[in-house]
Amino acid sequence: MSNRDVLITGIGLVSCLGEGPDAHWRALSDAAAAPRIDSERFAPYTIHPLPEIDWNLQIPKRGDQRQMELWQRLGTYTAGLALDDAGIRNDEALCASMDMVIAAGGGERDEAVDAGILEASLSRNDREILLNEKLTTDLRPTLFLAQLSNLLAGNISIVHKVTGSSRTFMGEEGAGIAAIETAAARIRSGQSEHILVGGAFETEHPDMLLGYELGAFLHRGAWQPLWQRQGADGGGLVSGSGGAFLVLESRDHAEKRGRKAYAKIDAIVSDRIKRRDGAFEAELERMAEKVQRPAAETLVLSGASGAHVATGAEHGLYDRDRALAPRAFATRTGHLKEAQFPFAVALAALAIHNGAAYPPFDPQAERPVDGAPESVLATTVGYHVFEGMALLGKA
């Protein structure tokens, strides 16, 4: 035990399963629950949609809400949940000294403006001039800010007054991995005492699905649990809307303000495996060793996306190492991209905190685990690139 231990003292979660750690623990403990999906709106793709959210609860000013599109609102809202949960929200001094690392992609474009330009392009052969003409007159000036990656952090500063520092990492799942790894390293080394870290992904916009489909990553046809999508139509990934934010704190800082922690982050490893070299599975195995998980049976909150190559390699790891008992939560929430690793870490912390493993999310592919877990592994293997693992233990 050390003063510089990295503790998780606040969790904010939103997904199709609801909001907050308790709602997620309950929903994920219900082994018989039907998937919360929408296969109509973006057919032929299935998504896991957002639940009903009363934005006013975390973003009280309507003016602030209007400045954001759904992605930034979702992130700002989820960040507020984490701050609330840690007892930091509205504590001016703690927010003003709090650091922040956000994992972000981009915000939503104006679908109607884009569609209008595309339609007009069929009857004109001066595309570039058409763009100038339409964008100049049709774009809302403030929409740009709702699209900027770092403006999720900017809105968190404005709404929640977190102003110690503000950094935004980009790069799909890798952004979430690097955000937590960097935040933990800062705390461990004394560069920071308390950090807000996390991200959000809002999939209910055609461009967010297009980002995947440009690489043919999306699953099509009837929904299936994540481990059972190999060989099905499409690329295997079912996207979801959601967010995950954590408050990480040094043991010293948490104890001084009398806060209990959900769990401790013992180790994080990240990598950029050269997947085309054929060493994918062996490299994942090496990562699982490097994170120093115990030899005993270990619950794994797997952030597998369903993407065939990546998920196949991760499945291979669990096939060979029978001590690892995976729970691929994207079966229940959909893939949350930048928020995937923060979500995995949050769910791992809840298992430690509640002293129980989740039931299998897919009973055909996952086995039950008995007893209270001492250590839980959280993984995210990016659908295209970048990998991360974190080992969590009791605080």
Add this chain to the structure above:
Amino acid sequence: MARTTDHLGRPLVAVTGIGIVTSLGVGKQDNWAALTSGRSGIHRITRFPVEHLNTKISGMVDFLPSSTKGASPLTFELAATAAEEAIGESGLSIDDFGGPLFLASPPVELDWRDRFDLYKVGKGETAAQRIAQAASELQTLEMFESAQFGSIADRLADKFGTRGLPITLSTACASGATAIQLGVEAIRRGECDRALSIGADGSATAEALIRFSLLSALSTNDNPEKASKPFSKDRDGFVLAEGSAALVLESLDAAIARGATIIGLVTGCGERADDFHRTRSKPDGSPAIAAVRAAIADAGLGETGIAYVNAHGTSTPENDKMEHLSLSTVFGERIRNIPVSSNKSMIGHTLSAAGAIEAAFSLLTMREGVIPPTINYDHPDPAIELDVVPNVKREADVATVLSNSFGFGGQNTCLVMAREPQ
């Protein structure tokens, strides 16, 4: 034996390689010669038609093979070109760098040309369906990767053999400084002996220009060389520009041990977020003031310790006023005697790259003993009493520099650099 730790006992961080690309040219030599002779790289836009646009000038980089290929390919080429020069100068391996990569680069989106092409061939009722249908039948990953936020860093990591998961970051117009800060912090934590920090931005598309224009952030001056006029009374906005810079950062210990030439040191980093507004600073300037103070304190210096300020100096009415307020608050009356100049008067605002490019120029300022001027300073703003090194370079013995970067979303990041250990 030189001291290799700082006032807090942390490893000192040396810069052993620098690479630069701006509208003024490729490489330190050309850039420095142009910058110190007061030449502007701002020119008329030729990359796309300017009909209907309010702004017809920019500091785009138009002379690279990727200059007409879209934001992602150009940003990659800008980053790779600067990194090659920097690693080459450092003497480290060009394809097995062996330290982490921190890349400041613009958010990516699918290029309009690709959208048009997909829409044309796609099938479906709505525009979104047509595009998605065509996308799912693409035979290569080229278009996919151009719209992935992690791709540029992934390719750079391949090319230069950097270690581990590369970090791509955005803190808007402070991004380049943040990339350096992350490298410095990693070395201070003892995670690595060296890091490659790059800021690159090749995203000056028509849509980018229109977006900034709609926020009234851009100069509408039609005279390219005269448009960027930081701290002048008649300044009317920034000039959108492209460029890149790469810095090889090393622990001073490691650099000395391998006999590397030390260009300078990054001795302090400071930041503070602003919670006031998405594009405007808090009226009292307190976040920028706090960032400047934090950087100076992090370097173990007092307010008398800074010899020159490389300003953010965007040439917008708001920034230059607020930057003056911050500097005069921190340095008091003494600010009149500290030279403060803006590279943006010549290269424009290179957005995600600006903090890195300006840190690179700050290091060259110390090494060469020459302060680049603020050009177009013909009508001083009487409310901004600064020694802006007007119009003509100045020879000076500069031992320490403060470089400011302020961005949309309340981002304030400041770096302190020194010629040698204090």
